[in-house]
Amino acid sequence: MDFMGSPADIVIGGGAAGSGKTFALLMEFLRHKNVENWGGVIFRRTMPQIKSEGGLWDTSTTLYPFAGGSPKGSTSEWIFKNSKLKFSHLEYEKDILNWQGSQIPFIGFDEVTHFTKKQFFYLLSRNRSSCGVKPYVRCTCNPDPDSWVAEFIKWFIGEDGFPTKERCGKLRYFIMYQDNYIWGNTKQEVIDQVPDIASIAKANDVDVNDLVKSMTFIPGSIYHNKKLLEVNPEYLANLMAQDEALRAQLLDGNWKVRVDGLGLFDYYKCNDLFSNYADPGKKYITCDASRFGRDYTVVLVWSGWQVVKTIVYFKTEAYDIVNIIEAERKRFIIPKSNVLVDQDGVGDSTVKLGGYQGFHGGAQPMKDPETRIKENYKNLKTQCYYRASKKVNEGSALWTITPETVEINGIRGTKIKKGSEVVDIRDLIKADLRAIKRDKVDMDGKMQINSKEEQKAILNGRSPDFGDPFMMREWFDLRLEYNLGSTPANY
Numbered sequence: 001m002d003f004m005g006s007p008a009d010i011v012i013g014g015g016a017a018g019s020g021k022t023f024a025l026l027m028e029f030l031r032h033k034n035v036e037n038w039g040g041v042i043f044r045r046t047m048p049q050i051k052s053e054g055g056l057w058d059t060s061t062t063l064y065p066f067a068g069g070s071p072k073g074s075t076s077e078w079i080f081k082n083s084k085l086k087f088s089h090l091e092y093e094k095d096i097l098n099w100q101g102s103q104i105p106f107i108g109f110d111e112v113t114h115f116t117k118k119q120f121f122y123l124l125s126r127n128r129s130s131c132g133v134k135p136y137v138r139c140t141c142n143p144d145p146d147s148w149v150a151e152f153i154k155w156f157i158g159e160d161g162f163p164t165k166e167r168c169g170k171l172r173y174f175i176m177y178q179d180n181y182i183w184g185n186t187k188q189e190v191i192d193q194v195p196d197i198a199s200i201a202k203a204n205d206v207d208v209n210d211l212v213k214s215m216t217f218i219p220g221s222i223y224h225n226k227k228l229l230e231v232n233p234e235y236l237a238n239l240m241a242q243d244e245a246l247r248a249q250l251l252d253g254n255w256k257v258r259v260d261g262l263g264l265f266d267y268y269k270c271n272d273l274f275s276n277y278a279d280p281g282k283k284y285i286t287c288d289a290s291r292f293g294r295d296y297t298v299v300l301v302w303s304g305w306q307v308v309k310t311i312v313y314f315k316t317e318a319y320d321i322v323n324i325i326e327a328e329r330k331r332f333i334i335p336k337s338n339v340l341v342d343q344d345g346v347g348d349s350t351v352k353l354g355g356y357q358g359f360h361g362g363a364q365p366m367k368d369p370e371t372r373i374k375e376n377y378k379n380l381k382t383q384c385y386y387r388a389s390k391k392v393n394e395g396s397a398l399w400t401i402t403p404e405t406v407e408i409n410g411i412r413g414t415k416i417k418k419g420s421e422v423v424d425i426r427d428l429i430k431a432d433l434r435a436i437k438r439d440k441v442d443m444d445g446k447m448q449i450n451s452k453e454e455q456k457a458i459l460n461g462r463s464p465d466f467g468d469p470f471m472m473r474e475w476f477d478l479r480l481e482y483n484l485g486s487t488p489a490n491y
Contacts, residue, residue: 004028008171010124010215012112012139012153014253021140021220025108026060028138029085030067032106037131038083040106043123045114047089050076056087056110090115096122105129105136112139117148121176124213143255150255155183156217159427161256163219171214187212219253256458262437264389264449270430275398281305283332284476285339286359286469289321289347296465297321301328302473305391306398308332310425310466312408312416318349325354340472359472366478378448384474385436385449385467391474392433399470401426425466432467435459 281304
């Protein structure tokens with residue numbers, strides 16, 4: 001009902017399979033079917049998708065006859081007393097030219113992620129009306145993190161990939177200006193950001209406010225589709241039977257899980273990572289240091305394989321990081337030999353100033369402590385990520401997140417402010433771990449992970465600042481191989 005009742009010019013609905021998206025799209029047209037000259041087009045990317053069993057056409061035949069519609073199968077149209085709806089396709093990008101000069105009061109995109117950005121915005125220019133009903137667009141989709149839609153709706157999606165309940169359904173305003181989105185909470189906010197918008201409106205003989213569109217995102221779930229669960233309960237079982245990435249997308253509606261089968265960390269096990277269970281293990285500190293920019297300095301205090309304290313700072317120098325580590329080292333009675341700092345950048349100065357162990361991700365992998373055989377990884381960082389992911393996937397790693405165990409810029413709490421947004425630290429941690437992917441083996445048959453650049457692309461420009469110090473904990477377990485001899489100061 002939220003999908004059909006929104007006043008937005010553009011509504012994108014869905015986010016999970018089986019939520020009744022197509023049915024809602026078909027129902028939307030009927031709201032104005034008795035208005036003279038009301039008309040619309042619902043698009044799928046290909047014609048077979050329209051006519052496939054259980055698709056748009058089949059579903060419409062179970063609904064529209066009861067609303068007074070007459071089918072015209074040869075042209076894929078429904079004719080009502082005062083209005084008409086057509087089903088059509090845009091298989092190729094050039095097909096948009098078939099709609100040049102058209103005036104379409106209602107435009108629907110079924111599975112909008114299948115269309116290109118150019119197709120969508122060109123058809124948006126055809127969304128006009130003279131029937132007395134304001135023209136509008138309605139879209140359905142399943143999550144696709146690599147589509148232009150993911151970028152378009154990102155304000156509604158949390159760091160963990162799930163829709164943010166407090167934002168979904170709220171109106172956002174935007175204009176496409178020089179191929180960029182200009183966003184605002186009101187039309188005026190958008191207008192104020194485009195200096196020449198008045199001249200653009202005048203040149204096109206329109207009101208400046210008409211250049212600004214409103215949009216919103218309405219998530220859906222199979223659990224909202226009671227009818228489907230009643231007549232086809234096995235469909236839910238089918239979704240639950242998929243691999244963890246597909247379940248995350250199609251059942252849970254996650255927009256940041258890529259269905260590539262390459263993730264090291266199991267999606268659901270990442271959700272189980274956080275616990276308040278107290279592990280009375282040996283104490284360690286790991287640190288990923290950053291001086292400035294979008295990256296964070298993250299210090300983790302460990303008890304066994306449980307993170308018992310998380311410290312985050314946005315801007316730090318080497319002496320700041322040493323002061324932070326020393327305070328925790330004394331509080332938890334941790335020897336300097338159990339403190340490990342990534343030696344990239346400011347971390348190198350931190351290691352030298354504090355006298356800590358240094359982590360070199362590009363170093364050769366260590367021998368397995370049990371088999372005493374050197375493992376076949378590209379480097380030490382890859383080895384540590386693979387082995388750390390195994391602990392998470394087996395449920396033997398924990399990360400306690402409470403207001404008492406997290407410190408952000410010197411203040412206790414679990415929320416991080418990013419610009420105008422407030423993000424839960426758990427979402428950042430899970431996003432970091434899921435950004436680590438298997439890569440193809442190199443020419444020597446050594447296992448690899450995706451590059452830092454690829455990880456940052458997944459994380460919208462941010463490095464996996466929480467994932468890296470988490471991975472580094474494995475270094476201490478691998479170091480057991482040296483227990484019979486001397487431990488190298490900087491491996």
